[in-house]
Amino acid sequence: MGTVGTILYYIHWNPSVGIGPFRWYGLCWLIGFAVAYLLVQRLYREQKIxxxxxxxxxxxxxxxxxxxxxxxxxxxxxxxxxxxxxxxxxxxxxxxxxxxxxxxxxxxxxxxxxxxxxxxxxxxxxxxxxxxxxGIWTVLDNIAIATGSMACFIRLGNLMNSEIIGKVTDVPWAFIFERVDMMPRHPGQLYEAIAYAILFFLMWWLHKRKPEKIGTGWYFGFCLTYIFTFRFFIEYTKEIQEAFEASLPLDMGQILSIPFILLGVVCMFRKGQRR
Structure with missing residues (x-):
């Protein structure tokens, strides 16, 4: 089958810019923030703070x-x-x-x-x-447990805005972002949204099984390591955001992810006691 015929099977993506005066990205950002806020509030109550x-x-x-x-x-x-x-x-x-x-x-x-x-x-x-x-580690761990939910909604907002697009590909689930061009591309925003949703459910399950780790920094470290390790590798499927990145051995997203990965590993394996 020719290229034109193949393109018909890809997902054509061109949603509205928002609902009334509200843009999708702003709505997703606020929904994600509100969900994370309520989750952390519940964690505080569980810990009798x-x-x-x-x-x-x-x-x-x-x-x-x-x-x-x-x-x-x-x-x-x-x-x-x-x-x-x-x-x-x-x-x-x-x-x-x-x-x-x-x-x-x-x-x-x-x-x-x-x-x-x-x-x-x-x-x-x-x-x-x-x-x-x-305690700083208690606060960081509580925020980390809820972070995946907000990160997921933010990337869904990017998807609705057809921004931070992926590279051209021929995978069957490719998206054609009609506001950008008519080329089939990796839906990098969707990859990240799914990864962050998995992170949230994993973190919520872990905190139920290992509540004693809250306050040690382990959840904070795991969150950083998971998110930015995934972010480092997913960058290989995404278009660079600025022209100067083309001359770099790694794009800016990957370069900035490395120190957060290292910080996450240190926090996970630090010999801290719960406070």
């Missing part, structure tokens, strides 16, 4: 992830644009784009990097435990 110590967690996590993800994208993926002018620096923090005629328009945060979001979350949680006096 006071409700007033949980209440500020939402704000710390929200700001940490958003600011970290935004700065991560601007610094690691588009430094030539955002770090070379005053307007670029303003656009790093505000969801606007300056126009050639001197005006500006609201565009939302079009660039968010998961590595930056992870680093921002870790810093935010460090500030949170300084305020609440909770």
């Amino acid at each position: 006071k409700e007033e110590l949980f209440e500020p967690l939402f704000l710390y996590c929200f700001l940490g992830i958003l600011i970290g993800a935004r700065l991560g994208h601007c610094i690691f993926y588009e430094p030539d644009y955002f770090l070379t002018s005053g307007k670029g620096i303003v656009e790093m923090f505000l969801p606007i784009r300056f126009l050639a005629d001197g005006g500006w328009k609201f565009i939302g945060y079009e660039g968010l990097a998961s590595h930056g979001g992870t680093l921002g979350l870790i810093i935010a949680l460090w500030l949170y435990v300084r305020k609440t006096k909770l």
